[in-house]
Amino acid sequence: MAISAVESAGNEDGMQAGIGATDPDDAGAIVFRNAAVKRGDRIIWQHGDFSIPRGTVTAIVGTNGTGKTTMMGTELGLIPLAAGSLSVLGKPAGSLNHLIGYVPQSYTTAIDSNLTAEQSVLLGLTGTCFGIHPVTRAQRAKAHEAMTFTGIADKAKYRLSQLSGGLRQRVAIAQALVCDPQLLMLDEPLANLDLASQRATVHVLAKLNRELGMTIQVVAHDLNMLLPILTGAVYLLDGHPHYAAMNKVLDADLLTHLYGTSVQVVTTPQGDMFVTPSADEPQDVEADTHAPQEVARFHQHHRDTQSSGGAKDNGNKEAQAS
Secondary structure (H helix, E strand, C coil): CECCCCHHHHCCCCCECCCCCCCCCCCCCEEEEEEEEEECCEEEEEEEEEEECCCCEEEEECCCCCCHHHHHHHHCCCCCCCEEEEEECCEECCCCHHHEEEECCCHHHHCCCCCEHHHHHHHHHHCCCCCCCCCCHHHHHHHHHHHHHCCCHHHCCCEHHHCCHHHHHHHHHHHHHCCCCCEEEEECCCCCCCHHHHHHHHHHHHHHHHHHCCEEEEECCCCCCCCCCCCEEEEEECCEEEEEEHHHHCCHHHHHHHHCCCEEEEECCCCCEEEEECCCCCCCCCCCCCCHHHHHHHHHHHHHHHHHHCCCCCCCCCCCCC
16 A cells, blocks of 8 residues: 555545555465464464465454464564464565554553654654654655545644544554555454444444455454454464354354353344343343444444445454353
């Protein structure tokens, strides 16, 4: 994805797919071959053998401590494999990190809240907030286009401390986009956001995939808000990572095993699907997920947007893990 004032002239959203993308006939965007990761003497996961296709939106799911964020660390080349191999964008993990945009879970708390949104996005180009670094007109143009794409151009001069959590998350995404990535990785991008902010964030991700064909990977717990755009999921089960299309992941027995609690998959008359606590779930247990009624409102809005905007239909339904 290349962003420039000239290229954006023919694109109402101000961004276009970049030149020189990797050959689509190459292997998948992310390819694990008998991969394993250890911390000391403890095996985090092993026997990872799958390929994530280019141009897809994939979730990494599993219970706490199963190695979801660790998997992203291996893909970035930050955590070495104990066995097997891993390629990202056709090269060994870590070789093409300049083509990867990464949004950490701790972004909104780790970055200096006194920076403006524009300054934060520019960090994706300058790489540091220390010292005096002259910013070129071209860099400001790229930052502005990234902010326009994520819907925060009018907040460019606001300090992060003045922005809501949802807007700060979109600043983080804009910062990851400004370096023209082919792959966008986000660790829990919807955590601690209200329903409206989650909706806005998902719409940005849908737009990236739909209009730019960007490959996106998301670590997530609650899948409900993401399911309209997800094409597949990596699920960490019994110490092994597996990849499957969403229609295979949305299985009550699999999700019960995965999350360690009884769940049922419920289909509405409209064809929407949710995963909810089973009838025998203790009444005093509050599920850390959205109610189906909440998410149904979002999905109806998403369908309306697809009808008017010509978005591609992934054929996915909704689900919620408790």
